[in-house]
Amino acid sequence: MDKIKMLINGEWVGAGEDEWLPVYNPSTGEKLAEIVNATEKQIDTAVEVAREAFESKEWKSFKPYERGQLLMELATYIRENKDKLSELECLDVGKPMTQARNDIEAAARYFEFYAGAADKLMGDSIPIEDGLLDVTVLEPMGVTAHIIPWNYPIQIMSRSVAAAIATGNAVIVKSAEDTPLTANALAKWFAQCKLPKGIFQHVTGLGSTAGSHLVSHEGVDQITFTGSVKTGITVMKAAAESVTPVTLELGGKSPNIVFQDADLEKAAEGVKNAIVQNAGQTCSAGSRLLVHSSIKETFVNQLAEKFAALKVGRGIEDPDIGPILNKRQYEKILSYLEIGKKEGKILTGGEPVKVEDTSGYYIQPTIIDGLEHNSTLAQEEIFGPVLTVFTFEDIEEAIALANQTEYGLVTGIWTSNIDTAHYTAQGVKSGQVFVNNYGAGGGVQMPFGGYKKSGIGREKGFEALKNYVQIKNIAVKYNM
DSSP, X not given: OEEEOEEETTEEEOOTTSOEEEEEOTTTOOEEEEEEOOOHHHHHHHHHHHHHHHHSHHHHTOOHHHHHHHHHHHHHHHHHTHHHHHHHHHHHHOOXXXXXXXXXXHHHXXXXXXXXXXXXXXXXXXXXXTTEEEEEEEEEOSEEEEEOOSSSHHHHXXXXXXXXXXXXXXXXXXXXTTOOHHHHHHHHHHHHSSSOTTSEEEEOSOIIIIIHHHHTOTTOXXXXXXXXXXXXXXXXXXXXXXXXXXXXEOOOOOEEEEOTTSOHHHHHHHHHHHHHGGGGOOTTOOOEEEEEGGGHHHHHHHHHHHHHTOOBOOGGGOOSBOOBSOHHHHHHHHHHHHHHHHHSEEEEOOSEEOOTTOOOBEEOOEEEESOOTTSHHHHSOOOSSEEEXXXXXXXXXXXXXXXXXXXXXXXXXXXXXXXXXXXXXXXXXXXEEEESSSSGGGOTTSOBOOSGGGEESOBSTGGGGGGGEEEEEEEEEOOO
């Protein structure tokens, strides 16, 4: 069993007198490692060191293309070690190996993408009048804090860290206390790379202590947080005390809208994959099905057959669905299922699954019908492999139902009619819209974020670079 230390100022921090927290394998319940529950003093040190590194001549001398070269080296390292990293992600999160491998490739692509962008982010010249040269200059924010969730640790860490370093910031990562292994693996690379000490640091511990102190620290210049709405609001309030800008990605209750002219086989496969990936523990999961009443019975029966055929098991065995992260999350999902049984009809699933020789927590992929549109299960993020079904009669009702939650992260639209596709895409209030697909392979180039309580700002793509820069306007008067 490993004792995972923190990377602060280029040194590995963690001693016997520190509080150590256990990390478990969700598939088996076995203890994988222990992490340090960072103290306020350790967080203070990390912030102070980050500030010194950011202000140092050494870091200021790094040219943008040199930052890009280092990020490209990290992308290469990730690919060269993809088997080991995939296994770590699988053990840590419980997700099937195929999904873990996809996450490792996505991490490499984030570093690759932002490596290429590092020397291509440019300001503008603005025409004012003769004798006045007006330009905008993009400067790094300074010290950026990255609060990483437990469900996609290496992906979500990579997408924000890569953009922040590409734009010249000093980065502090606080990994989730449940899933720190791949963050630690990348920290080992950063510890021996050419970056100045303090430009990348990895701290661990509870969100309520280490995370809370980090996001409320006056020495932090920008915060990127992915997690629940409740915690996101807490982060935002803490940041407001020092007027620190935040980027928040806070989840969703995303619909798949299936029109009567859709290719039902492709739609059924897309709807299934959208909710069962990572056992439904995905902020962008397609957790609501809105289906035209004329095809409901046919489509839902087809979908139920696909659900019933899914294999549930330990992530390392690469099943279709792995475990729920922990007992707390498992019991939360079961409580929702009890509501579903009382207020609706379970079409398939709805029960725990016992996987032999493990003490992990597993749930059958579930479809629930017959709920009211304003019911708890129709409105709240369950964060499990649970799909709720609703019908609509026309396109206006479909759009209204799609928008009838406090979230607005992703929408899937399934139709063969281009007019229907465009009209619906325009009408739904969500940050991403997919037509006849769901997720587009998770493209790193596509801006990702939400409307309403799904968050603030955008990650991924070139849009994410704006999170990590200040715009300075410079006007120069010259003689004619």
